[in-house]
Amino acid sequence: MGSRAGGRRTGPKCIAIVGPFASGKTTLLEAILARTGAIPRQNPVSSGNTVSDHSPEAKAHAMSVEASVATVDFMGDSLTFVDCPGSVEFAFEADAVLAACDVAVVVAEADEKKIPALQLIMRKLDELGVPRILFLNKIDRTAAGVRDTLKLLQPASAAPLLLRQIPLRKDDAVIGSIDLALERAYIWRDFAESEVAEIPGDEKAREIEARFSMLETLADHDDLLMEQLLEEKEPPRDEVFDDLSADLRDGSVIPVLIGTAEKGNGVLRLLKTIRHDAPDVEATAKRLGVPDGDAAVVQVMKTIHTAHGGKLSVSRILSGSVADGSELWLSSSETAKVSGIYRMLGKDQAKLAAAKAGDTVALGKLDGVRTGQTLTSAKGGIAPLVTLEPPQPVYAFSLRPKERKDEVKMSAAIQRLAEEDPSLTLHHNQDSGETVLSGHGEMHLRVTVERLEGKNQIPIDVHAPGVPYRETIRKGVTQRGRHKKQSGGHGQFGDVVLDIKPLPRGSGFKFTDTITGGVVPKQYIQSVETGIREYLKSGPLGFPVVDLAVNLSDGSYHAVDSSDMAFQMAARIGMKEGMAQCSPTLLEPIMKVEIATPSEATAKITGIVPQRRGQILGYDARPGWPGWDVVEATLPQSEIGDLIIELRSATAGVASYKATFDHMAELTGRLADQVMNAAAGGKAA
CATH class of the missing domain: 3.30.70.240 (Alpha-Beta Plaits)
Structure with missing residues (x-):
């Protein structure tokens, strides 16, 4: 190992904002938008007017229910933030987003109850190899010391949490922060830029101790820095910044910044850390395995069906550039034409002529394109860069439109919703005839139904799906079944003797025959089995019958009146009369x-x-x-x-x-x- 100077990087970046439910992600994005001038003022989540939670469902439940995209300009660079839901029920929204992001800002707070949720998020970031910054929010409400808080949070992270700032306190209140890399104090001003100040004398010892701890962790990956610390030499500030940047990019450490998003405190330092230290699209393209070359490579992060603008595919341009009207390959044989390129700010869009590597934009009307797909301008397409695997559903609704005329409309609407949310599963239960919608919790499916009823104007009835009960028998019986009918001309005649007996659990149904002497002609034996199987669809208790054997052992026929249908009827009669005697259960x-x-x-x-x-x-x-x-x-x-x-x-x-x-x-x-x-x-x- 040697010095790891990595340089400071700028350019278009994509940042996911993630964290446990109610940790302050949407509030942080709102603060970022206000600080960068993207919106005139910061709105509290309680107002229902935030850029991120703009859908009727998000407002109704006062929670993020989908990923929301907002692009801002900061110090001459384009930064796109994607606010991801914190509830585990909507966590899959983040999977396609995170893979194509350069860095994640993990919003957390000193709440022991939220550690498992934080661990789930950190685990996903580890799996995807996404670098991250931890923003320790609500620091003004934290009674514990910041280092005690880090000890509380550390079990949630495999990589060490590296304290980059410590709180500046006055009379037991947090009034600002001390940046350990810059060795500078910042006095917070609500919803405004902080005031730079000298580190107070009574805080100096605490700052020196915390800074040395930060440098020790960085030295684990830099021999030169380790030598400087052992020789008690002050490392050059630029080298410290280079190490912070390099360690963030390769995931060696997770820098921890502090603030209070609700008041806009700590937001500017976070933005500058993202701009200077976070990796750029080149690093992300390399992580995902984007092939070298000039071709455009596009990763689809989210699908949106708008009320008036049609389908939008929110996408990260990983290499090359895309112009309006460009043709992109989905596979070796499928292409889609871009019809509109848009910069996103929540539900609002601004049209662009083109997008370059690093940009995160919405591409219009890409028919056949799904969330998670990789598109390219190279003829023949490329292998997918991301594999999306929704977790197994854990909750289900059976649903139907209140009016039968809406059945086709409902089916089409659900297909659109499943395009927007690939974690939804829809299947038709052949036994019950039910349409069953499955997902990741009651709220997940409730929001889906609200979208069907609100966005698509389809009144829906929902209830718990039926359970596939079955019935079987405890004992056997031999039963004759006879069907005889005469009504002028040819009559109907079928006569069978059935031996019915139980089979071990899980055996299903077995049919045999021991007919001798042609008492039931061969052409009618299949008819007997057909009649039995038809009966087994609903036994004496009203449920499909399983785990039994039926043997056709005897019977008789009429040369003129016997028929396929007559023997089917005889079999059903024999089963109905016999099954009632078999102790059904x-x-x-x-x-x-x-x-x-x-x-x-x-x-x-x-x-x-x-x-x-x-x-x-x-x-x-x-x-x-x-x-x-x-x-x-x-x-x-x-x-x-x-x-x-x-x-x-x-x-x-x-x-x-x-x-x-x-x-x-x-x-x-x-x-x-x-x-x-x-x-x-x-x-x-």
């Missing part, structure tokens, strides 16, 4: 569930599972996740519907689970009666 699906939870909440989780008729199989440390456990259990599918709500309530909003089908189990007693009564009532309706 209800089966419910049991799921294998893996619940990821902070260790401190594991006891709560192991208490929740039995209350939902579940069985704990065990729990262990979550591999690679300090302070987390994985609880394994089995749970009836009927108990999983709203499980995520209780899990997140017990874990400050961060628990998640994966569920897979395990087996079918008998359901008896009062619960079985309730299921059968509900099914009978539904059919009657």
Whole structure:
């Protein structure tokens, strides 16, 4: 290792603003927009007038529900900020954004309850290799010392948190900050630029100690700096800045800046750190594996369907340039033509003639283009740079339009919403006929339904999806089924003897025949099986029948009146009469569930599972996740519907689970009666 002077970099940059729910991300963006002159004044989130939370759903719930993009000019450079939702239910919004960003600003506060949520965010940034700055917000409300706060937050981060500033206090109140690199004090003025000041004498010792600690951490990656510290030489300030910049860019450290976004405090120092120290698009292109050359390479970060302007693909230009009317390749055979290039400021757009490497813009009307795709001007396209993998859904609604005439309209609207939010899953349940929408929590799906009803003007009915109950039998029987009808001309005649018996759980259905002597002609044996299978769609309890075998052992036919339909009817009659004697019983699906939870909440989780008729199989440390456990259990599918709500309530909003089908189990007693009564009532309706 040697000196790591990396130079100061400027140019168009893209910055993701991330952090736990209610940490102040939207407030920080609003403060940045006001400080850079992009908006005339900073609006509080409570006003409902922030640039970021501009959608009706965000205003209604007073929370960010989608990533919002805003580009500003700062000291001659273009900076694009993407405010990402903090709720875990909308976390997937950030995945496509983060991959193409140069740096992330992680907004955090001294709240122990939010450490697991912070850890989730840091983990995602680690996976993507995105450099980050931690902005310690609400510093004026923090009773603990800043270094104690860092000790609290450090477990959430694999890389060391490097204190770049310390609070400047007066009478136990934070009145500003001391920059440890510049060795300068800044006295904050609300919603205005800070006043530069000398470091007060009574703060000097604290500043020297904190600065030395910062330099020690930087020296871990710079032999020359280490020698200077050992020889008690003061390192040149430029070298210190170069080390700070280099360590930020390669992820060796996470610089920590402090402030109070609500008052605009600390924002200017954050902006200057981003401008001077954060990596640029060249580093991001290299991280993503953009091939060398002059071709334009574009990464799609977000899809928006506007009310009047059509589809917009918010995109990062990673190399080359894109002009209005450019043709971009989606694949080896598909192309799309750019129809409009726009600079974004929340819901507002300003048209541009072209965009160059580093710019983050919205490209108009790229039909067939999806969030996460990589586009290029090079003929034939390139391999995707980003792979988006939505987490398994944990909550579902069955939905239908209140008016049948809106069914086609609803389907098209949901497709557009799924383009905007690829973490939504829509499927049609063949058994129940339901349209089931799945996502990452109750609020996630509630917002989706609100968009269907508001943005698309489609009134929707929602309810919990049906559970795929089945029924089976406990004992066997031999039953004759005879269908005989004479009504002039050819009649109908079919006669079968069926041996019905149970099979082990999970065996499904098995049909055989032991017909001898042609008592049932071969051409009708298939008809018998068809009739049985038709009956099994709804057994004596009203549910599909599984795990049984039926053997056709005897029967008779009529040379003139027997037919395919007559033997199908005879089989159904035999099944209906025989099944009622076979002790039918209800089966419910049991799921294998893996619940990821902070260790401190594991006891709560192991208490929740039995209350939902579940069985704990065990729990262990979550591999690679300090302070987390994985609880394994089995749970009836009927108990999983709203499980995520209780899990997140017990874990400050961060628990998640994966569920897979395990087996079918008998359901008896009062619960079985309730299921059968509900099914009978539904059919009657």
